Amino acid sequence: MCSCYEDDITKHKRLLIENSHGEKLVGILHETGSTELVIICHGFRSSKDRIPMVNLAFAFERDGISAFRFDFAGNGESEGSFQYGNYRREAEDLRSVVKHFQGEQRLIVALIGHSKGKTEYRVTKESLMDRLATDTRAACQTIPLSCRVLTIHGTLDEFVPVEDAYNFAEYIPNHKLCIVEGADHEYTKHQSELASTVLNFVKTGLLKDSRL
Template identity: 50%
Template sequence: MTETRWNQSNHERIDTSEIQQRRVVIENSHGEKLVGVLHDTGSTETVVICHGIHSSKDRIPMLTIANVFESAKISSFRFDFAGNGESQGSFQYGNYRREAEDLRSVLQHLRGENREISAIIGHSKGGSVVLLYAAKYKDVQTVVNISGRFFLERGMEWRLGKDYFNKIKENGFIDVRNRKGKFEYRVTEESLMDRLTTNTHEACLSIHENCSACNRSIRIRQIHKESQTVSN
C-alpha cells in the first residue's frame, strides 16, 4: 500500500511505498507463539519495541514509535508478549523476567534473519523489561525506557485496591475490573510476588557493571513525563 506522510519536524513528504509491514510469528522458550509486525524499510538496522502491561503492539505509543523510525528509514519490530494481544499464553500481572526472555527469543529470531538490533525500546512495563534484558544479556547498544516504573512495589493500590496484599493472601487472587466493572484480568499471589521481587534498581546497577567489561558502552535513555500518571 502506497502512502504519503508529512514529517512534522522538517515539513518534508515521506514516501512509504517502499516500506513493507509483515506479520511475523516467533516461538518463545516456552513453546508459545509470539506475534509481531516488522516495519521493513529496506534497512537491516532494526529497533525492537515493547508494549506495557495488559497492552499490545497495536496501541498508539507502539505505532507512533514505529512510524517515527519509518520516517528515518530505520526498520522496527513491535510484538505482543505472551498472554497479550495476538500472542499465545496466559496474561500474568508480573512476568517481568519471563517477558525479558520473550524479548530474547525475538532478538535471536531477528538476528537469525541477519538484522542488526540497534536499540530496544520499552514503554511503561516494557521499559522495565528492556532494563532487565540489558542487565542479563548486555548485547544491545542502546536501551530506551519510556515511562517505565522504577520502584515496582509502588503504584499498585489504584489498580488492586487498598489492603490488596492482605486480600490476595486471604483469597489467593484479586480480579481487576475497569471503571464500568468489567473483568479485565486476575492477579494471583504468585504473579504479585513476581512483581514485588523484581528489582529494577539492581538491574540498572548491573548494566553499568557489565558495561565496564564490554568493548562498547551501552547507552541507556530514560524518558518520563512528570505531569502524567503512568499506569504500569
C-alpha cells in the same frame, strides 16, 4: 520458528515468532530494507497496536530504519495467558525475538519499552511474589557502562510518578533523562516530541558506532 504475512504495498510484515515456551508471539515488522532494526515493546496490559508503539515504529520507518513491534505472551494477539509481575517471562520473550532477527543477520540497534506501572490488575500469589522479588535498583546497576539508556517521562503521567524517572537517572550508569512537560502516560498530545527524542537518541548512537 516463524511464519509471516507480507503486505507488498506497505512492506509491513505480520510475523509469528515462537518463544521458549512454544507460544506464538505476534508482531508487525516495518521493513525498510535496513540491516539495522529497533524492537519496540509495549507496556502493562497493553499491546503493539497502542498509539506510542505504532507512532514510534512509523517514525523509524520514515527515517529508513526497520522496526518491529510485538505483543508479549498473554497480551494482544499473542498466545499464552496474562501474568502480573512477569518480568522474567517478558525477558524470555524478548530474547526469542532478538534471536530470531539475529538469525536473519539483522543488527539490533535499540530496544524500546513503554510502561510497566499501571496499577489496576488481578494477581496470583506466584506473580505477586515474582514482582516483589524483583530488585529494580540492583537490576539497573548491572547495566554495563557501554549500554546507552534513555528514559523519557511526562510530568503529568497518571500512572507512574515522575520521581521514578529521576531514580533511574541516579542508578543507571550511562543514562540520559528527558522530562516532557505536560505529557501524560501515553504522550497523547506529545507524540511528535516522543518520536523525535527517541529517534535522535538512536541515530546518535549509530553515528558514534560508525566512527569507531
